[in-house]
Amino acid sequence: MRAQAPAGCAVSLCREPAEFAALADEWDRLHRACGAATPFQSHAWLHSWWLSYGTPGRLRVVLVRAEGPSGRGELIAAAPLMLVHRPLPLLVPLGGTISDYGDVLVDDARAGLALPALAHGIGRAARHAVVDLREVRPGGAAERLWESWPGPRARLADSVCMELPALPVEDLVARMPANRAQRVRAKLRKLDALGIEAHPVPPHEVAGGVDLLLRLHELQWRGRGVNVEHLRPRFRDHLVRATGAMAARGHASLTEFRMDGRPVAAGLTLRAGRLSGGYLYGADPVLRERKADVAAMLLREEARQAAGHGLAVLSLLRGSEPYKNHWRPEAVTSGRLLLARPALEPLLRLHESRARMRERAAEMVRSRLPAAREWRGRLNDWRARGTNGGPPGQAPVTAPSGPPRGG
Structure with missing residues (x-):
């Protein structure tokens, strides 16, 4: 991994919720400057998610700023991440399983400067963890980060989203x-x-x-x-x-x-x-x-x-339910992008293997045990009758998506 941040930019790690909250205005500018950004990378969505689901001490938001003549420069890239320890040390996107897309943000006009600096910052933040970027829409900024990543990496398929022209x-x-x-x-x-x-x-x-x-x-x-x-x-x-x-x-x-x-x-x-x-x-x-x-x-x-x-795009978001197919949408498969420092390649390969085995097991259940969905529905109904809010936190990062949100 690169020992120093590229010249012309400054990289920092935000670990304090108050600092993250204060980023709203410049985060919004960066969000507008990143053409691949989805609603789930907006500051309003991510900061609200953190307030409901974040774990104290786990915030890890990598920030890249172009160096300016008067100190603090303009925000040109960001990776909104948090640290989890199950099933092993991982950096995962903020937004969790209630967000249909995950991604990083990169100012398109300064991607040549921003991407190497963002990779440096993420590598530094992931000193003892694998980076697991879930639900990256094709063409997302995280794909460009993955393609230029200087260390071990892997790519898996994630959820299918259905899309129509707007x-x-x-x-x-x-x-x-x-x-x-x-x-x-x-x-x-x-x-x-x-x-x-x-x-x-x-x-x-x-x-x-x-x-x-x-x-x-x-x-x-x-x-x-x-x-x-x-x-x-x-x-x-x-x-x-x-x-x-x-x-x-x-x-x-x-x-x-x-x-x-x-x-x-x-x-x-x-x-x-x-x-x-x-x-x-x-x-x-x-x-x-x-x-x-x-x-x-x-x-x-x-x-x-x-x-x-x-x-340009009207997304029906995650899931390929039959009622969506009536509209002749395009099925678009999001990516799951794994990144690590060279010393953590064995950990990355272990996580990749676990993820592939879980996906094969889930596919076997879907294809050979069609009644499993019905039983899961009954279990959810039973749990719903006793729901009282539950403790704060997020679902396991490797958990499959829940029932479709719409019907």
Whole structure:
């Protein structure tokens, strides 16, 4: 590994939560300067996540600044990481398993200077740990870091995300086969006939909007394997903080859907850079009784928002559920990027081997024991009945994703 940081920049390690909190403005500038950044790398999302899930003493945020004539220079790269000790010493991204994408941030205009310095800083921070960057979207800044990494490295496949072009729903329907398009248009007409209307939740009403979203989400999944984390107070607090701050910056939209004047559904959409994605929704079972296609309702609104903001990608985020495939999305596989110092290559290979074995075991369960998903759902329902918030912390970094957030 490089002994010194490249000339022209300064590298530091942020370990204090108060210092991380104070980075908001310059972090936001860097986030805008990194074309591959997703909403899950915004300061509002990451700092809120840390407040709900961070472990004291484990924060490890690598910062790279261009040296300026008057001391502290402009932030040109950052790696938001934390230290965990299970199953072995690892540096993992902030955001945990509730974030669909993980990445580092690099100012595209100064990548030639920033990337070597970021690699130096991460190598110094990972003196006794393997760096495990999960859920890196293809084209992410972490891919460029991995490609130029001077030490041992490995790459594995991570989750599949489904993506559509950010077009109005009429254009998305036009991409479908004629029979499918005809059925979808009929479902959209049904939604209109029911009088369902979308109403944006203003930023100052986000707390109430999140509470409504989570109540409807629990009602929608009751008895069908709810993700227990979505019922915990720490998750609610994180969504309120993050959504409020991101909505004020135009990076989040909370939408309430009403029928006959009362709320029957709510959805949270996050956006940044070129990408927009529906993160979480909840729907009253009355919509199923009225034969309303909730997925079509949500996608129409998300497509309208994405096209209206001039974005390129409408992501359906993690999971390849059948209802997503109706829209003919592209399946995009995120990467899991492992990095280490030369002295830790045996540890990296051990972690790589463990990760591959876990993935093979999970695939075997999915293919040979299809009832396992049903049993996991029943277990989650049982746990949900006893959920009281639980202790702070994050799920194991090698745990598989929970049930789909949307349906």
